[in-house]
Amino acid sequence: MPQPRPPKRATVHDIAAAAGVSRGTVSRVLNGGYVSAEARAAIEAAITEVGYVPNTAARALKMRRSExxxxxxxxxxxxxxxxxxxxxxxxxxxxxxxxxxxxxxxxxxxxxxxxxxxxxxxxxxxxxxxxxxxxxxxxxxxxxxxxxxxxxxxxxxxxxxxxxxxxxxIDNAGSAREITSRLVATGRRRIGMIAAALDRDSGLDRLNGFRSAVGDAFDEDLVAEVPHYDYGSGVKGMRLLLEREPAIDGVFAASDAIAAGALETLREAGRSVPTDVGIVGFDDSTWAVRTQPQLSTVRQPAxxxxxxxxxxxxxxxxxxxxxxxxxxxxxxxxxxxxx
Amino acid sequence: MPQPRPPKRATVHDIAAAAGVSRGTVSRVLNGGYVSAEARAAIEAAITEVGYVPNTAARALKMRRSExxxxxxxxxxxxxxxxxxxxxxxxxxxxxxxxxxxxxxxxxxxxxxxxxxxxxxxxxxxxxxxxxxxxxxxxxxxxxxxxxxxxxxxxxxxxxxxxxxxxxxIDNAGSAREITSRLVATGRRRIGMIAAALDRDSGLDRLNGFRSAVGDAFDEDLVAEVPHYDYGSGVKGMRLLLEREPAIDGVFAASDAIAAGALETLREAGRSVPTDVGIVGFDDSTWAVRTQPQLSTVRQPAxxxxxxxxxxxxxxxxxxxxxxxxxxxxxxxxxxxxx
Known part of the structure; x- marks a missing residue:
């Protein structure tokens, strides 16, 4: 059974009551001023008894700093x-x-x-x-x-x-362009993107970088929009892309978690990575080294x-x-x- | 170029200075008291000008509650x-x-x-x-x-x-005993554990539950102690167990992240799960459904x-x-x- 514990902190008032002295006397002790040896002993005992701790928050607020x-x-x-x-x-x-x-x-x-x-x-x-x-x-x-x-x-x-x-x-657009360019340079022809968080600059910029890297080959059907940078979004996004373009052979996933979800979907669909489909992520988070195969990605210095x-x-x-x-x-x- | 921003919040003093009135007059307005219409207008303009916001923290501390x-x-x-x-x-x-x-x-x-x-x-x-x-x-x-x-x-x-x-x-010992018992019941003979966080009750209790489930078959060589409930600890723990007992056919991992690391090590070692080695985790976290095969585990209601x-x-x-x-x-x- 727990002790009932008072929801309020002990105050100078509580110390004064327990020690049988005035609040002013307690304040003098707390601020290093002079009091009789007898009063000091009573107050020090009372401080222990009531569990008083100085209120840093109050002092911080007086200084207008909370740290x-x-x-x-x-x-x-x-x-x-x-x-x-x-x-x-x-x-x-x-x-x-x-x-x-x-x-x-x-x-x-x-x-x-x-x-x-x-x-x-x-x-x-x-x-x-x-x-x-x-x-x-x-x-x-x-x-x-x-x-x-x-x-x-x-x-x-x-x-x-x-x-x-x-x-x-970070330069989201530049990084997305760079990693997508290398998918292009390694001979991928039908390159899609799983694009997340398009209500944020990070998401929009990654999509813009992708678009600039694929250039004239850009096909909006090959962009699957998903809400979040998470694994579940990767699963859904990759399913969409496979439905829309069974011949897809490259994917830029807007995060490593998305890439991990996409890899799982490709595995279930019997596609081999990187032989059939090359996939790149974004973040270089712990996800990147726990997938099979491990992810090529952009390192975000979190x-x-x-x-x-x-x-x-x-x-x-x-x-x-x-x-x-x-x-x-x-x-x-x-x-x-x-x- | 950012505006230089003052590190201190605007105060009643700042309002008074901007409005050209006394601090007492400002306080009366803030507390709903009477002042002349002219002073009130000047103070309201000053409040906007200096960007004053009432200090909830100070009020909360007066109430001895921060919420x-x-x-x-x-x-x-x-x-x-x-x-x-x-x-x-x-x-x-x-x-x-x-x-x-x-x-x-x-x-x-x-x-x-x-x-x-x-x-x-x-x-x-x-x-x-x-x-x-x-x-x-x-x-x-x-x-x-x-x-x-x-x-x-x-x-x-x-x-x-x-x-x-x-x-x-949660009942860590009981849950660990229950899931290990079913490894025993499905015919596993050489069952090990990757035991983490033995400086905490959760870690100790899971080890005790494991020990009680395997009973006389308990062999301390089949317990790999690792520091944390994380993936990396699972990789290390499983390597230790395989070195000590190549014939190991069952593993209770103290968390799902540990189980995921152990699965990867078993895959690298060419062991098939669950055919060669049965493995169970703890937590039923998102890890549990992202491994291949998916994990049998204890659901922790986080x-x-x-x-x-x-x-x-x-x-x-x-x-x-x-x-x-x-x-x-x-x-x-x-x-x-x-x-």
Whole structure:
């Protein structure tokens, strides 16, 4: 049986009552002032008895600093279960904030209700800044950040905002073009794409890069649109492509998780990879080395993205004026066996 | 080029300066008191100009409530990248807290530095309670929770603490015994285990369940100890078992991620599953349906664990006296193709 535990923290008042002294006397002890040896002993005993701990949050608020930074990933919740990138970005940000003795608080946005409550939380003084992953220009959180002038950094950059809020990202279009080009160069003729998250710049840019690499051979029937960067979307997308074009011989999957789902569908359909169909992914996440065959993909530097976003916040908190709005990190192509 | 953004929030003082009135006059407007129409107009214009937002955190602290609850998973960081269970527990807790209008803040503990800072954060008044996953009796966070009498709930229960802090968990020993028994019943003779996280009750209990199911056939050479519940540990553990006992024909993997790594090692070694070796996992996470063959496993109700832990916190915040220290949720066995 658990002890009933009081939902309220012990206060100076509780110490004073337990010690039989005034609150002023307690405050003097807590602030290092003079009191009689007898009163000090009674107060120290009372502090232990009532379980008093100084309230850092109250002190932080007086200083107008919480030393906490929010991490908000505006991606569907399934990615917390499926996409190692979100976790890696989060760990990269946490490590950088930790070195500067800032507490990262990760906030889940899975519903409209979450979105509104998180916006209130961000505006409530609980955090000094916010790292926002995969923001879209119309997300309510963006308005809160702008209205509050809350120091913020985006991972990825909604086009409308990149001039006012600093960001760190990758060249999605260029990377997609590069990896698709090599599918073309290795002789694939009917190349499709499983395109995800077209409501985000990352998704749109990857599709644009694909389109530019295939050039005149672009055929919109060979683009399967799926909602998310997850395995299930890969299964569905590959089924669509096989229905529409049984002779498909190359696929650019917009993420490694999608590529893994597509590989499973090809296996079930009796297609050999890379002999019959070459497939490339995006991310170089843990998925890439656990498929058979292992994935050729674009390495997304997830931990570094998180670390740079954290630095962008810390620099704003130090009052630095940032020189450039955004920066793009390099994304090397990694060739393995799937294409 | 981003605008230089002030690291401090606008205050009543800033409004007063911009409006050319006293702070007292501003406070009267903010608190709905009487001021002249002219002063009110000037103050309302100033509020917009300086971007003032009322500080909920300060108000919450005056009320001694933050309406925020911490979520702390004391597992190695690799699990954030690898184990869908942690994410599912987190989402289950978030959904339940969200319904009660509480903000869940997830805190990463990846280093000693993190552990100490998180302990300070928990003691700082920023949260009203804490959900702690995979605590061990000696974790410093436990002492903070006890000293503060912070409303807390464990997912999983360190033996020493289960009488004072409420928990929700599963019957790890019973579930492990049940799934191993069916390996025995289907005629496997040389059954091994890849045992992880033996510094936690979950890991120890699963090993004890395994031992009890194999009975006299228990052979400690057939237990490969690995550090974590992740894929890489499965690869290493299975290699060890194959070296020690080439005739091994059954394996209980302490998690589905471990089972997935073991399957890959068996494939490389030319062993067919389930014909040569039967293998069972634990969790019924997304891993279980993405392996070839799909995994027979124990379903861990991850979202429900998170939701019940959240309820345990909310009940304490309402001042309820909890009737029982802990509760165990059911864990059905799911039979698929791997054994």
């Amino acid at each position: 906490a930074v929010a991490f908000v990933a505006l991606e569907p919740h399934s990615l917390f279960l499926d996409d190692p990138n979100i976790g890696a970005i989060m760990l990269g940000a946490n490590a950088a904030l930790s070195l500067a003795d800032h507490q990262m608080v990760s906030l889940v946005v899975e519903s409209t209700r979450d979105m509104e409550r998180v916006a209130r939380y961000l505006s409530g003084g609980f955090v000094d800044g916010a790292i926002v992953v995969s923001a879209r220009a119309h997300d309510p959180i963006i308005r809160v950040i702008s209205d509050l002038r809350l120091p913020a950094a985006f991972v990825g950059h909604p086009p409308d905002l990149s001039r006012t809020i600093p960001y760190v990202g 931990k570094e993205l998180g670390a740079v976003a954290a630095q962008l916040i810390l620099r704003q908190l130090r009052g630095e004026q940032l020189e450039t709005a955004g920066q793009l990190l390099p994304t090397p192509v990694v060739w393995r066996d799937s294409a | 925020a609850v911490a979520f702390v998973a004391l597992e190695p960081h690799s699990l954030f990248l690898d184990d869908p269970n942690i994410g599912a527990i987190m989402l289950g807790a978030n959904a339940a807290l969200s319904l009660a209008d509480h903000q869940m803040v997830s805190l990463v503990v990846e280093s000693t530095r993190d552990m100490e800072r998180v302990a300070r954060y928990l003691s700082g008044g920023f949260v009203d309670g804490a959900i702690v996953v995979s605590a061990r009796a000696h974790d410093p966070i436990i002492r903070v929770i006890s000293d503060l009498r912070l409303p807390a709930a464990f997912v999983g229960h360190p033996p020493d603490l289960s009488r004072t802090i409420p928990y929700v968990g 979202k429900e664990l998170g939701a019940v832990a959240a309820q345990l916190i909310l009940r304490q915040l309402r001042g309820e006296q909890l009737e029982t220290a802990g509760q165990l949720l059911p864990t059905p066995v799911v039979w698929r193709d791997s054994a």
